[in-house]
Amino acid sequence: MLASPARREPVTGTRRHRRVGAVVRWPLGLAIVAWRYLWRTTVTHRSDEPGDASDLPKPLPPEVCDDRVQHIEGGHGDLLHRCYSVTIAGGDCTPELLLERLAADPNDWSPSGLAVFRRTKGHDGAMTVGDEFLIRLPGPWDGPVRVVGSGPRHFRLATLTGHLEAGQIEFRTEEAGEDVRFVIESWARPGDRLAHVLYDRLSLAKEVQLVMWTHVCLRAAALAGGRPRGGLTVRTRWLDMAGGQTPATRPADADRTDSPDEV
Numbered sequence: 001m002l003a004s005p006a007r008r009e010p011v012t013g014t015r016r017h018r019r020v021g022a023v024v025r026w027p028l029g030l031a032i033v034a035w036r037y038l039w040r041t042t043v044t045h046r047s048d049e050p051g052d053a054s055d056l057p058k059p060l061p062p063e064v065c066d067d068r069v070q071h072i073e074g075g076h077g078d079l080l081h082r083c084y085s086v087t088i089a090g091g092d093c094t095p096e097l098l099l100e101r102l103a104a105d106p107n108d109w110s111p112s113g114l115a116v117f118r119r120t121k122g123h124d125g126a127m128t129v130g131d132e133f134l135i136r137l138p139g140p141w142d143g144p145v146r147v148v149g150s151g152p153r154h155f156r157l158a159t160l161t162g163h164l165e166a167g168q169i170e171f172r173t174e175e176a177g178e179d180v181r182f183v184i185e186s187w188a189r190p191g192d193r194l195a196h197v198l199y200d201r202l203s204l205a206k207e208v209q210l211v212m213w214t215h216v217c218l219r220a221a222a223l224a225g226g227r228p229r230g231g232l233t234v235r236t237r238w239l240d241m242a243g244g245q246t247p248a249t250r251p252a253d254a255d256r257t258d259s260p261d262e263v
Helices: 013-039 095-104 193-201 204-223
Strands: 044-050 079-089 116-121 132-136 142-151 154-159 165-176 179-190 227-239 256-258
Touching: 079 204, 095 154, 095 165, 095 179, 095 204, 142 165, 179 204, 204 227
Parallel strands: 044 227
Antiparallel strands: 044 256, 079 179, 079 227, 116 132, 132 142, 142 154, 154 165, 165 179
């Protein structure tokens, strides 16, 4: 059983007007996305397929939950289970050392034009359970998150009230023979009805998200001192949270390969 959804802040007239007005800034983020897309040469292998109950995230430990956590039950629209991965060849890092470098400062790998991490709780230099960040985004939302899991090869974040999404995201490193694999896995739904429109009706936020996390995969390869082997892989699975089935109207583009993609 997943933890109960967080209580939502009432959407006042002032707050609603602030969010709707801020949507006009969204094209700036899209311009950044388009520019990066045009200049990337790394091959990206993308697949979309129906999801099922196995795509739900694992429950959060009670000790990291409070009424500020945005659980997926409190979101809108479909659940997106996405997995971004890159195999890093020729690096100078073990999985543990790469994770340590990634945890030290998220602004070392986050695309500055799309997201800037500002720590609001905890100490610099690590991802410790209970730490919190405010992620500045180029649109109507900021992205407050909390570290809800951490280990030598992973850290996991959960969204807090006011985030664009409701859900979790995990960053982890793995052995891949003589190489190192870096993986970002997310389980999320749009955080409110406006985000639902941008994700599921216009697909804007979804593509911005894809650009951001594929950029992070390439930055992880650079931080490891290596290079991507075989390009990037992005797997998306959809789950209709209302009916338990994936909508049949979703486009079938499984095993699609995009190139060029953005740096």
